Amino acid sequence: MMQNSGRATSREDRYFELAPVDERELIHPRSILQRLWDSAAIRKGMILLVLVVLWEILARYQDNPLMLPSAVDTARALGAGMLDGSLPSKVANSLSVLIKGYALGALGALALTALAVSTRLGRDLLGTLTSMFSPLPAIALLPLALLWFGLGEGSLIFVLIHSVLWAMAVNIHAGFLSVSETLKMAGRNYGLRGLRYVFLLLIPAALPSILSGLKIGWAFAWRTLIAAELVFGASSGGGGLGWYIFQNRNELYTDNVFAGLAVVILIGLLAENLVFESLEKMTVRRWGMQNPG
Secondary structure (H helix, E strand, O other): OHHHHHHOOOOHHHOOOOOOOOHHHHOOOOOHHHHHHOOHHHHHHHHHHHHHHHHHHHHHHHOOOOOOOOHHHHHHHHHHHHHOOHHHHHHHHHHHHHHHHHHHHHHHHHHHHHHHHHOHHHHHHHHHHHHHHOOOOHHHHHHHHHHHHOOOHHHHHHHHHHHHHHHHHHHHHHHHHOOOHHHHHHHHHOOOOHHHHHHHHHHHHOHHHHHHHHHHHHHHHHHHHHHHHHHHHHHOOOOOHHHHHHHHHHOOOHHHHHHHHHHHHHHHHHHHHHHHHHHHHHOOOOOOOOOOO
16 A cells, blocks of 8 residues: 555646637638638639630630620620610510410429329329420420411420420429328328328428429520520510521621520529529528538
8 A cells, every 4th residue: 555655646747727718819710802702603703704704815816706706796796785675675575485385384294293193194194205205305396386386476385385394394203202201191191182282292392303393494495495486486576585696697797696695694594593593592491401502
């Protein structure tokens, strides 16, 4: 015992007090550039700016406005088209037809998928129709659309419905199938059947897939409309944006052609970053159904 007590040494030298830390030293304020870089809008804007600069450099290097007008010439043509009202009227005509075809296609896709999850026959019908018509390009139906509906708005709406319907139906149906069986059983135990089962349980639970289908359907519809208007867009009132591009190409106004293409791109960016991004923030991200990334 004496030996053990003799070996015991004081451990006071192993303990020391930490100096007080100034809280300001723990805070590292972010610079203005770092805070700006955290904004997705700023990063995307910088990417667009770089692309425009590269376009301007390439156009000046080629020095052939007929083949590739510069970004400055395109901006002038865009401003002139906006001021004289030619571009806004074409955009209005295109968006009017687009909204009608897109809405009808979305309703058709929702009806088909609701039928598919309700009955076996509906599931077989959806699988058969999507296998048949989904690989078929909408532009390939233009000759039939002209025969059936003539040179009018109906032809454009027909091809838009085809371009939207199958892509959206596949995404919505996949979303319905991904809903957990536990949630489905809980809904059935509460007496949900038929359309109430679809609208009160499946649609809210599959909302991320539905929004993804809406986004894909929009992209398909927008590019299909522009391509269709390049062929017979003058049939819809005074013609749409695609017809504006086609006319200026025939008259060799290449700067106006690029201005029309720029408007097509801008509308696509606005729809993607304002409409669908806002819908995701208000729903699936707010409810924790999707990682904002």
